[in-house]
Amino acid sequence: MPAPPRLTTIGFDADDTLWQNEQFYQATQARFLELLKDHAAPDDLQDRLLQVMLRNIKTYGFGIKSFTLSMVDAAIEVSDGRAPASVIKDILAAGREMAAHPVEILPHAGETLQALAGQYRLVLITKGDLVDQERKIAQSGLGGLFEAVEIVSDKNRATYERIFGRHGGGPAASMMIGNSLKSDVLPAIAAGSWGVYVPHDLTWAYEHAEAPEDEARFRQVADLGDIPGLVAEIARASGT
Template sequence: MRPITTIGFDADDTLWHNERFFKLTEARFADLLRDHAAPGDLAERLLNAERRNLGRYGFGIKGFMLSMIETALDVTNDRVPSTVIRGIVEAGQEMLAHPIELLPHAADAVTALQADFYLVLITKGDLLDQERKLAQSGLGDAFDAVEFVSDKQAGTYAAIFDRHGDGAAQGLMAGNSMKSDVLPMIAAGGHGVFVPHGDVWALEHAHPPQSEPRFHELSHLGELPDLVRRLCGE
């Protein structure tokens, strides 16, 4: 059996842009509330709301919108102007309708691997939004399976790679989040490939396991096919 038979790909900020739209919306949110809170304080309070609400709303734009509304209520002592609520809703709707922009090398990397490996897209977030982005990306047909998950933990990857491959030990997961894409995949027994891209959401930060032989870091996704083939001894 080949050392690696199944390759998992994260979606947001691995295959296409995502976090930069959140940052732009945060800046718009700060402008909406400029008369009520300083940008730095507002950003901290929004992050705390997102952290509290992950268990309620999960990951994605809709939970982000609700956390913005909650924060707006908090900083205005429940006197938030209706124009601010309208602005938050409109900003969220624009995020949900934003066209997909593939990252450099994403399509080439997926195409280069699809003939020889079983490919699985593993992503968390709003189901409808993730389905929309995958459809617009043009990459949907390249994946043998797609998994929309509420969170990414070692057990999540163990189950997915058992279901769609030969187990995590023969699997590799590539993504831009050390916390969600890399560390839990390694904990499940597979290879975790860190492909950094731009800003990373504060709640996704984690320290890299530099001494772990199944940890790999690339400059960009275009380097992934060569890494996979080296790991397979080709």
């Protein structure tokens, strides 16, 4: 059996892997629930908003703009069109506040990227609104550590096959690191890459999935601080 190819390329997710993201969505959702409390119970509002968001992903994609438009849609639906203009105005203001929020880097992100940069080809692979993702990358100060940045509409097997084929030696010589089993880990492993799960305390329901414990190329770490050691371990095991 031929030896596995040497690990050359490492992909990193951005939101809730390198910097905080979901906490701002949840805070804004709580604000939405308060604004619409006269029209539905909180649990019903949450369910309706999730349904609208999942429906709108097909049209608007992921990100703050899609989320804001989904809140507007849900407000109109749950109020049977009676939501006052002031509520719609407040929802739009909440979306703008999210888009202007300073980037909050997660622990160990900077030092981990610095430890790996130069030894491996680092690629930032993130989905969401182009303008918002570009803003966060610029504000983070981490963009210069990546040899390539890919802002994609979604993440699936074909995404990783394409990106790792273009920026590295192919999926088998690559690793994807992120907080979403559904978007970062499972499709990367399906493409033939290593998939490393870095749990975050807050994860959107859409991103939930079961950990592929039986997959030989699946790993889980406590936080980004464990990544350099894991990468070194995999390199030693492959004889590189």
